[in-house]
Amino acid sequence: xxxxxxxxxxxxxxxxxxxxxxxxxxxxxxxxxxxxxxxxxxxxxxxxxxxxxxxxxxxxxxxxxxxxxxxxxxxxxxxxxxxxxxxxxxxxxxxxxxxxxxxxxxxxxxxxxxxxxxxxxxxxxxxxxxxxxxxxxxxxxxxxxxxxxxxxxxxxxxxxxxxxxxxxxxxxxxxxxxxxxxxxxxxxxxxxxxxxxxxxxxxxxxxxxxxxxxxxxxxxxxxxxxxxxxx
Numbered sequence: 001x002x003x004x005x006x007x008x009x010x011x012x013x014x015x016x017x018x019x020x021x022x023x024x025x026x027x028x029x030x031x032x033x034x035x036x037x038x039x040x041x042x043x044x045x046x047x048x049x050x051x052x053x054x055x056x057x058x059x060x061x062x063x064x065x066x067x068x069x070x071x072x073x074x075x076x077x078x079x080x081x082x083x084x085x086x087x088x089x090x091x092x093x094x095x096x097x098x099x100x101x102x103x104x105x106x107x108x109x110x111x112x113x114x115x116x117x118x119x120x121x122x123x124x125x126x127x128x129x130x131x132x133x134x135x136x137x138x139x140x141x142x143x144x145x146x147x148x149x150x151x152x153x154x155x156x157x158x159x160x161x162x163x164x165x166x167x168x169x170x171x172x173x174x175x176x177x178x179x180x181x182x183x184x185x186x187x188x189x190x191x192x193x194x195x196x197x198x199x200x201x202x203x204x205x206x207x208x209x210x211x212x213x214x215x216x217x218x219x220x221x222x223x224x225x226x227x228x229x230x231x
Contacts, residue, residue, distance in 0.1 A: 050085045050094050058089035065192065066093055068103060072110040075162065076197040076213060078181060080106065083190045099190045102224045106194070109220045113212070149175065164199040164208055174203035182207055184217050188224045 052059045064086040070077045080103060085094040131143075138146075149167040158178045159165055166177040182198040194217060198209040 050096075053087035053090060053092055055092050056087060056090040058087055060088035061085050061094065062088060064093070066095065067195075068095070070103075070107060070110065070194070072107050074110045074216075076210065077110050077194060077216075078197070079195045080186075081183070081192040081195070083192060096190065101227070102189045102191050105223055105227065106191070106220045109223065110216055113216050113219065163197055164210065166199050166208060169201035169204060169206055171206045172201065172204040174201050176202040177208070178202065182209065184209070184214075186217065186221055188221050191224070 050061055053061050062085065063083055065081055066084040066086070068080045068082060070079055082095065082099050082103075084096070084099065086092070087094075146167060153159060153165055153167050156178070158180075160179060163179040164177075165179065168175055169177050177199050179197060180200045181195050182200065183193045183195055185193050187193075196209065196213050196217075198207055198213075200207050
């Protein structure tokens with residue numbers, strides 16, 4: 001009987017020594033994976049205090065960049081990027097209450113600050129007057145050239161009446177300036193940026209936005225800052 005115990009003990013020790021290198025290898029790999037995740041988290045930044053997942057109880061809940069859709073009347077604003085938390089085990093995402101309040105503020109401002117010029121109405125007479133002034137200012141030849149460019153622009157697949165639809169880049173005079181979803185920096189209270197429809201020159205990369213959209217972004221940046229200081 002003692003011999004059987006000794007044999008089993010020896011067998012367990014042999015198996016442990018045999019598998020020990022692979023155990024250490026897996027441990028080191030897991031350590032490197034976790035290390036990479038925490039380095040990524042520190043690079044992203046953020047002030048979330050969430051430390052574990054309420055669904056799977058994992059403590060691997062790290063900072064992640066989350067894209068949040070904007071549901072507003074102003075269709076050019078599409079989404080917001082912010083720093084949140086994501087469980088590495090079950091992939092549940094968490095956003096702090098202060099970021100939720102900031103998003104609500106953004107949507108409210110976007111809904112309230114809509115340019116009256118964007119409301120559909122009959123502007124035929126107004127456009128005729130603008131054309132007359134343009135022809136007088138730049139000359140008939142240049143006016144006809146721009147008119148031809150505009151007619152060509154209407155035929156392009158990205159053309160949309162509610163977008164910029166530029167015919168030329170003012171920097172390089174390139175004629176390929178398609179409408180494009182662009183990213184505007186916010187960097188306030190965990191909100192990194194907002195995606196808004198604009199245009200970008202295919203030749204030199206110059207970006208264009210509606211001036212009203214830039215004003216909207218500046219307004220909600222200031223209001224979020226003020227609310228943060230008051231809290």
